Amino acid sequence: EAEVAQSPRYKITEKSQAVAFWCDPISGHATLYWYRQILGQGPELLVQFQDESVVDDSQLPKDRFSAERLKGVDSTLKIQPAELGDSAMYLCASSLVGKSSYNEQFFGPGTRLTVL
Amino acid sequence: GDSVTQMEGPVTLSEEAFLTINCTYTATGYPSLFWYVQYPGEGLQLLLKATKADDKGSNKGFEATYRKETTSFHLEKGSVQVSDSAVYFCALSDIAHMLTFGGGTRLMVKP
Numbered sequence: 001e002a003e004v005a006q007s008p009r010y011k012i013t014e015k016s017q018a019v020a021f022w023c024d025p026i027s028g029h030a031t032l033y034w035y036r037q038i039l040g041q042g043p044e045l046l047v048q049f050q051d052e053s054v055v056d057d058s059q060l061p062k063d064r065f066s067a068e069r070l071k072g073v074d075s076t077l078k079i080q081p082a083e084l085g086d087s088a089m090y091l092c093a094s095s096l097v098g099k100s101s102y103n104e105q106f107f108g109p110g111t112r113l114t115v116l
Numbered sequence: 117g118d119s120v121t122q123m124e125g126p127v128t129l130s131e132e133a134f135l136t137i138n139c140t141y142t143a144t145g146y147p148s149l150f151w152y153v154q155y156p157g158e159g160l161q162l163l164l165k166a167t168k169a170d171d172k173g174s175n176k177g178f179e180a181t182y183r184k185e186t187t188s189f190h191l192e193k194g195s196v197q198v199s200d201s202a203v204y205f206c207a208l209s210d211i212a213h214m215l216t217f218g219g220g221t222r223l224m225v226k227p
Contacts, residue, residue, distance in 0.1 A: 105162070
């Protein structure tokens with residue numbers, strides 16, 4: 001069964017360091033999402049891509065976060081510099097389309113980030 | 117803006133007990149409503165959905181009915197199993213198809 005792949009599964013870093021997370025969506029899924037899930041809370045959307053274009057990044061802290069999906073397939077989310085408050089689970093999801101009708105979002109296992 | 121409110125957990129039940137997890141929402145327009153489940157160490161999985169008022173979503177013995185008059189989408193199951201232990205998230209999708217999640221409710225089922 002096709003799945004969304006994410007790596008690494010766990011990352012520990014010190015504040016002010018740079019970190020990067022990778023996501024490979026289900027083959028053929030044009031829409032890709034990055035969410036942040038703080039412990040004990042629901043996921044919050046950071047950025048949405050349609051193919052290689054950003055559809056919505058209104059909640060992405062652009063002073064330190066960046067996301068790219070250069071070839072419209074896999075994606076990288078970067079934080080530089082990391083802060084203590086960035087400790088969370090970072091989830092990637094993908095769906096077939098995101099414009100004309102709702103299509104189920106399939107979630108990866110997430111990357112748990114701990115900033116010391 | 118849109119928001120989803122869930123009952124706080126944890127909810128602890130004995131096996132075969134009846135489950136209700138309350139969910140209410142605030143939204144403009146007519147959102148679609150969802151329940152997602154997250155098992156330990158895994159990502160979220162769609163459990164069920166309803167796209168219009170009075171629709172009932174169902175899957176794996178779980179049910180939820182879209183109640184527009186009370187802006188609610190409560191999750192129910194008649195007889196829970198230990199394997200149902202997980203965190204359950206209520207969510208809505210607006211006209212732009214963006215998901216807004218509730219805070220999650222942890223369910224623990226004891227044998």
